[in-house]
Amino acid sequence: MKKEKTEYTVTQLKESKNGRYYTLFLxxxxxxxxxxxxxxxxxxxxGDTITEEELTKMIETDQVKRLQDYSLRLLSRRDYSEQExxxxxxxxxxxxxxxxxVINNLKELDYLSDKNFIKNYVAHSLSFRKRGKIAIKQExxxxxxxxxxxxxxxxxISEEVPARELVEKYLPKFxxxxxxxxxxxxxxxxxxxLKELLLRRGFTIRTIEKVLEEVSG
Numbered sequence: 001m002k003k004e005k006t007e008y009t010v011t012q013l014k015e016s017k018n019g020r021y022y023t024l025f026l027x028x029x030x031x032x033x034x035x036x037x038x039x040x041x042x043x044x045x046x047g048d049t050i051t052e053e054e055l056t057k058m059i060e061t062d063q064v065k066r067l068q069d070y071s072l073r074l075l076s077r078r079d080y081s082e083q084e085x086x087x088x089x090x091x092x093x094x095x096x097x098x099x100x101x102v103i104n105n106l107k108e109l110d111y112l113s114d115k116n117f118i119k120n121y122v123a124h125s126l127s128f129r130k131r132g133k134i135a136i137k138q139e140x141x142x143x144x145x146x147x148x149x150x151x152x153x154x155x156x157i158s159e160e161v162p163a164r165e166l167v168e169k170y171l172p173k174f175x176x177x178x179x180x181x182x183x184x185x186x187x188x189x190x191x192x193x194l195k196e197l198l199l200r201r202g203f204t205i206r207t208i209e210k211v212l213e214e215v216s217g
Contacts, residue, residue: 006052010044026050038062063098064105071102072111081117082107083144114145118153130162135202163203163211167194171215191215 012025015036022039024031042058044050050058067089074080080088082103089099106112121140125131131139133154140150174193178186191212198208 007049008051008055010046010048010050013039013044013046026055031055032059034058034062035065038065060095060098063094064101067092067094067098067102068105071106075106075111079117079120080112081140081143081145082112082114085112087144114149115153118145118149122153122157126157126159126162130166130201132159132163132198132201132203132207133157134204138202159203159207160211163198163207164214166197166201167211167215170194170197 008026010024010026011028012023014023014025016022016033020036021033022036023033024039024044038058038061041061042050042054044058070092071085071089074085074088085106086099086103089102090096103112110116118140122136125136125139137147137150137154141147171190171194174190177193178189194212194215195208198211
């Protein structure tokens, strides 16, 4: 049985028009396009030899660099949880090994952090989306964030301000609805409507009761 060839000769390095890439030819065969930085890292020149193992390593190194550059562009637009981002990268068809290298690199550079993601997500949800802790926790769990990390952060956060803001916003509307009603307890009607609203937005019972104590009929 003929032994498979494991060493190749670099016969051509064709530079792209924009100067960012090289098309690599081994034994006159096109084996793919690589970033110029990858070619330089492996110090490849025409006439050099490269083993199968070295080629595999070079391909992986190139993919990691390309995927990391892509990841940085994504992260400049919005935040992601670690799990959510990992799943997004895997959908691009890269191997789990390449994706995990990129994820670890991003975490070391502090571009990807569940701690920061939770902090930013909670702040935005409370201030702009007017969501309570229960709703926020469920949303973060769906994004793959660990429950303990969520609970630890939410334990030090108050949700009373957005709850009060919702009450202030909807109370006049509910009062107008009440004017059309002939029977029933006005105060109970208002509190029930507000309670339903706050429950739908995911606020805790403790916060709801505290905020509704301040509502007069």
